[in-house]
Amino acid sequence: xxxxxxxxxxxxxxxxxxxxxxxxxxxxxxxxxxxxxxxxxxxxxxxxxxxxxxxxxxxxxxxxxxxxxxxxxxxxxxxxxxxxxxxxxxxxxxxxxxxxxxxxxxxxxxxxxxxxxxxxxxxxxxxxxxxxxxxxxxxxxxxxxxxxxxxxxxxxxxxxxxxxxxxxxxxxxxxxxxxxxxxxxxxxxxxxxxxxxxxxxxxxxxxxxxxxxxxxxxxxxxxxxxxxxxxxxxxxxxxxxxxxxxxxxxxxxxxxxxxxxxxxxxxxxxxxxxxxxxxxxxxxxxxxxxxxxxxxxxxxxxxxxxxxxxxxxxxx
Amino acid sequence: xxxxxxxxxxxxxxxxxxxxxxxxxxxxxxxxxxxxxxxxxxxxxxxxxxxxxxxxxxxxxxxxxxxxxxxxxxxxxxxxxxxxxxxxxxxxxxxxxxxxxxxxxxxxxxxxxxxxxxxxxxxxxxxxxxxxxxxxxxxxxxxxxxxxxxxxxxxxxxxxxxxxxxxxxxxxxxxxxxxxxxxxx
Ligand code: FES
Numbered sequence: 001x002x003x004x005x006x007x008x009x010x011x012x013x014x015x016x017x018x019x020x021x022x023x024x025x026x027x028x029x030x031x032x033x034x035x036x037x038x039x040x041x042x043x044x045x046x047x048x049x050x051x052x053x054x055x056x057x058x059x060x061x062x063x064x065x066x067x068x069x070x071x072x073x074x075x076x077x078x079x080x081x082x083x084x085x086x087x088x089x090x091x092x093x094x095x096x097x098x099x100x101x102x103x104x105x106x107x108x109x110x111x112x113x114x115x116x117x118x119x120x121x122x123x124x125x126x127x128x129x130x131x132x133x134x135x136x137x138x139x140x141x142x143x144x145x146x147x148x149x150x151x152x153x154x155x156x157x158x159x160x161x162x163x164x165x166x167x168x169x170x171x172x173x174x175x176x177x178x179x180x181x182x183x184x185x186x187x188x189x190x191x192x193x194x195x196x197x198x199x200x201x202x203x204x205x206x207x208x209x210x211x212x213x214x215x216x217x218x219x220x221x222x223x224x225x226x227x228x229x230x231x232x233x234x235x236x237x238x239x240x241x242x243x244x245x246x247x248x249x250x251x252x253x254x255x256x257x258x259x260x261x262x263x264x265x266x267x268x269x270x271x272x273x274x275x276x277x278x279x280x281x282x283x284x285x286x287x288x289x290x291x292x293x294x295x296x297x298x299x300x301x302x303x304x305x306x307x308x309x310x311x312x313x314x315x316x
Numbered sequence: 317x318x319x320x321x322x323x324x325x326x327x328x329x330x331x332x333x334x335x336x337x338x339x340x341x342x343x344x345x346x347x348x349x350x351x352x353x354x355x356x357x358x359x360x361x362x363x364x365x366x367x368x369x370x371x372x373x374x375x376x377x378x379x380x381x382x383x384x385x386x387x388x389x390x391x392x393x394x395x396x397x398x399x400x401x402x403x404x405x406x407x408x409x410x411x412x413x414x415x416x417x418x419x420x421x422x423x424x425x426x427x428x429x430x431x432x433x434x435x436x437x438x439x440x441x442x443x444x445x446x447x448x449x450x451x452x453x454x455x456x457x458x459x460x461x462x463x464x465x466x467x468x469x470x471x472x473x474x475x476x477x478x479x480x481x482x483x484x485x486x487x488x489x490x491x492x493x494x495x496x497x498x499x500x501x
Binding site for chain 2: 111183185186187188189208210211212213214215216
């Protein structure tokens with residue numbers, strides 16, 4: 001995005017689950033802004049040999065602009081972002097973040113909100129809950145996790161929400177019966193899912209079998225770019241060629257070369273980064289382009305997608 | 317990014333099709349509207365469908381703001397008893413269908429669960445942007461507002477909320493000027 005970055009300082013770090021760390025970020029100068037529930041920021045991490053930019057949901061009270069809190073799960077097959085946050089970042093360090101953007105806001109017209117979180121997918125709901133409680137909305141939180149890895153904030157949530165909080169710890173053998181859960185909701189309920197793709201697909205499948213209207217189902221995946229093979233990208237306007245290594249996303253490679261491409265989710269869902277392809281075949285990994293657009297092959301979402309071959313020419 | 321072409325707010329009515337995933341098919345129409353639904357009704361087993369037919373008089377301005385009316389009561393009961401996987405099919409005058417659509421949405425139905433046939437007749441409900449009064453069964457433009465008496469140009473702009481077309485004074489500069497009324501399509 002071309003919006004100014006905000007410089008923040010890490011004020012505190014807390015291990016909130018075996019694989020999840022929470023970071024409290026305060027502004028270096030000036031003030032942070034309040035945000036809407038479900039918002040995220042992109043954190044820029046000055047790692048070597050190259051920086052990372054990952055999106056994290058804000059989990060603080062949306063009206064509190066004194067500090068932003070994010071939680072980062074250490075990803076095993078991380079391209080470096082989560083590992084950098086876990087191993088390098090110390091209290092007192094400075095980081096740059098974008099202003100909050102929201103791709104996962106609650107639908108305030110819902111008669112009831114059914115929140116389904118998987119693991120670190122609890123994070124966007126941490127900002128939903130104060131807002132839902134403030135307006136007296138009907139809601140339930142169903143939180144699926146493995147206590148040996150995730151499950152952050154579960155005691156706090158259980159005591160604050162009481163019978164509106166349902167915990168399912170797979171490491172204790174406690175599973176959520178999605179069919180039963182979705183089959184027993186009043187009409188006008190909206191479902192929100194944040195978690196791994198398997199959980200999202202599972203809920204969608206059950207919902208479809210039960211005849212849920214699709215416009216009442218909202219989800220946010222952990223959509224980090226996955227590594228791939230290295231390739232070259234040529235910029236059509238200048239003829240300049242850049243090398244994209246296997247661990248760098250195409251978008252990051254462009255940004256590192258000083259080429260501004262708008263982005264918002266950096267996970268292939270929002271459509272912001274859509275770029276025209278002049279030559280070469282894209283390896284589409286986004287969830288934004290339609291099947292027809294993919295078949296035409298003249299657009300790419302560089303935040304997650306790569307080249308299918310060794311070279312791409314972009315209309316940049 | 318590509319920019320979507322401007323969408324005109326006048327509703328368009330595509331073909332109505334059976335929603336195969338639905339467990340209950342709820343058909344609501346006026347007597348004149350039933351024929352447009354008949355093929356669909358016949359295609360669905362009796363145990364999975366419910367049909368509510370209203371006379372033109374029942375249907376007129378049928379659902380007032382408080383939802384008080386025979387029609388609203390009957391439809392409301394059917395909607396509340398309906399299972400989650402219900403498809404609604406509407407046919408009749410335009411304002412009648414949109415009233416029912418708004419009623420269904422107010423009890424939690426999603427837009428994609430509600431389908432409407434091509435409206436029966438050209439009559440429009442008119443919403444006055446000056447006094448907010450509703451004038452029913454408007455067939456010509458300009459039309460005198462039933463509330464404030466202004467002469468209103470009937471626009472193609474449709475307010476889903478009011479289930480009505482929006483009317484604005486046509487001769488605000490010179491009220492003595494009375495343009496010739498034209499039939500609406
Ligand atoms: S930034 Fe959202 S799709 Fe690429």
